[in-house]
Amino acid sequence: MLRRWKVYDQEMKALIAAGGVHQDADGWWVDDKTGELIGPDPDLERPLEEEELANMRPFREVFPDLAASMDREVAKRGRPPLDKVKxxxxxxxxxxxxxxxxxxxxxxxxxxxxxxxxxxxx
Structure with missing residues (x-):
């Protein structure tokens, strides 16, 4: 996967350096002559390196307060409890x-x- 991305990255950078290409608001590269989408920004599509993957931590560990807040909101969902259950x-x-x-x-x-x-x- 990383090898394919490196080839893609080199091809995109060569295309961009040659000119005739601009980046739209969504990060896609567009051929000025044809208006054809060529591809997304190579930096957006880059696969994570081994070191980046090793440094990843669970969401609950990184943002414990936000995770607890989300849990409370999810718990509020659904029908409220009835006074008299049928x-x-x-x-x-x-x-x-x-x-x-x-x-x-x-x-x-x-x-x-x-x-x-x-x-x-x-």
């Missing part, structure tokens, strides 16, 4: 009853729960 049950109902409630759209189970509440006087 109980899951299995019940057999006539198909026309289920079809009637499903026809009312999304949230039909909650509407069925509300109707049972009213019917029982709770």
């Amino acid at each position: 109980t899951s049950v299995t019940i057999r109902l006539d198909p026309d009853i289920v079809a009637h409630y499903k026809a009312t759209g999304k949230g039909w189970q909650s509407r069925m729960n509300d109707d049972l509440r009213k019917a029982t006087g709770l």
Whole structure:
């Protein structure tokens, strides 16, 4: 990989030195005559050296406060806890009853729960 990058780097630098090439805002080199993208900035594509790889440390070790802050934000995601948790049950109902409630759209189970509440006087 490093050998291929060195060849690419030399070719790009020779092209740039010859002129007729400019770098756009994204770091890509563009042929002035054709407008064709030639390639990205060689420094952006350079593979890491062995020493650089050896010096790498985990994100949590380098930025412990930021990692803890991110953990707290992730923990906040999702539905907030309910005051009264509903109980899951299995019940057999006539198909026309289920079809009637499903026809009312999304949230039909909650509407069925509300109707049972009213019917029982709770």
